[in-house]
Amino acid sequence: MALRTTTTERQRRLGAELRKLRERAGLTVSDGGASINMGRVHLTHVERGHTAISTERLRALCQTYGCTSSTYVDALVRLSESKGKGWWSGYKGKLSPAALDLAELEASAEGLRSYESLFIPGLFQTEDYTRSIFNADDEITSQEAIDSAVRFRMERQAILTGQPPAEVHAVVHEAALHMRFGGTAVIRKQLLRLIELAENPRITIQVLPFTTEGVSTLSTPFFMLTSHGKALDTVLTETPSGSLYLHDDDSIAKYRRQFDRLRAAALPPVDTSIAPAAHDSRDSLGLIQYVLYTL
Incomplete structure (x- = not known):
């Protein structure tokens, strides 16, 4: 998938939240990526908002990071699935x-x-x-x-x-x-x-x-x-x-x-x-x- 040349605040926010969860869990980018069969570079692009992540992988990543709040995870899913059009x-x-x-x-x-x-x-x-x-x-x-x-x-x-x-x-x-x-x-x-x-x-x-x-x-x-x-x-x-x-x-x-x-x-x-x-x-x-x- 081609990388985004520009990112929106919504896309950057999703990446920032995933990075925050990973760091709180004490895991490296390589650790996080390996848990969902994603390379380190690929996950880095996700955390920077440069590329998307599937809902299945997003939920699995949150589980790996020990996030137990369904409300919060659902909010991240909505950020990810939004088309950003209006x-x-x-x-x-x-x-x-x-x-x-x-x-x-x-x-x-x-x-x-x-x-x-x-x-x-x-x-x-x-x-x-x-x-x-x-x-x-x-x-x-x-x-x-x-x-x-x-x-x-x-x-x-x-x-x-x-x-x-x-x-x-x-x-x-x-x-x-x-x-x-x-x-x-x-x-x-x-x-x-x-x-x-x-x-x-x-x-x-x-x-x-x-x-x-x-x-x-x-x-x-x-x-x-x-x-x-x-x-x-x-x-x-x-x-x-x-x-x-x-x-x-x-x-x-x-x-x-x-x-x-x-x-x-x-x-x-x-x-x-x-x-x-x-x-x-x-x-x-x-x-x-x-x-x-x-x-």
């Missing part, structure tokens, strides 16, 4: 591979956790707000590229209403409410969109106010996805050199703790079901409404 396939060659990887990950996600410091999360953005961001992007210069990027982000939002819809919890820094992308009318529409989205029982939106103390070290935005029966988590962070996907145990534990600290420090979630007179203390809805009033 609505995002139409954007291949138009957007970065990292963007397509994100859409594929979101399609199988059951839970999404997000922290943003300067932008409204992409899944919550209005079209005008998104377009204003890409219009200011130095790397996306042609109108055709901007139109594709905007359409792609709008299509990603289908997971909010899909069947079953993903459960989304976002913490947004107050600074993001004040950033002027597209002018006052665009920002007003965007903030009203946040309030509208919060009416969805599967969407939780909290605002982290400027007055919050003790979270200065948590200023880097991140996006966490839980998928495959919660057996696999992925964290996405954006860097100047591109998107970085993290899924090692230490990183996942670190970002889970960070999100727990952020949501504990943030104001109570936006809740439109509470009567105005009952808002007797600061909450996220009140802060968003205040910013709307001052625009």
Whole structure:
């Protein structure tokens, strides 16, 4: 079988998980390969995501490595058997591979956790707000590229209403409410969109106010996805050199703790079901409404 010239995050993740299992079992690549009648070089390519592995061999390999969690093994099988095709396939060659990887990950996600410091999360953005961001992007210069990027982000939002819809919890820094992308009318529409989205029982939106103390070290935005029966988590962070996907145990534990600290420090979630007179203390809805009033 020919080796893949490019690999997706899903393919790399499968290989990384198999390598992690092998190393935990204290086995070499040669040991693992021999257990399923596969050469050392062949298994190395599997662990790097450069080639596929059959379901039979995958399950046998997990057994060799002493993995007893059927939920986890089934999750690996789903990663392996997935064709990686979906609505995002139409954007291949138009957007970065990292963007397509994100859409594929979101399609199988059951839970999404997000922290943003300067932008409204992409899944919550209005079209005008998104377009204003890409219009200011130095790397996306042609109108055709901007139109594709905007359409792609709008299509990603289908997971909010899909069947079953993903459960989304976002913490947004107050600074993001004040950033002027597209002018006052665009920002007003965007903030009203946040309030509208919060009416969805599967969407939780909290605002982290400027007055919050003790979270200065948590200023880097991140996006966490839980998928495959919660057996696999992925964290996405954006860097100047591109998107970085993290899924090692230490990183996942670190970002889970960070999100727990952020949501504990943030104001109570936006809740439109509470009567105005009952808002007797600061909450996220009140802060968003205040910013709307001052625009």
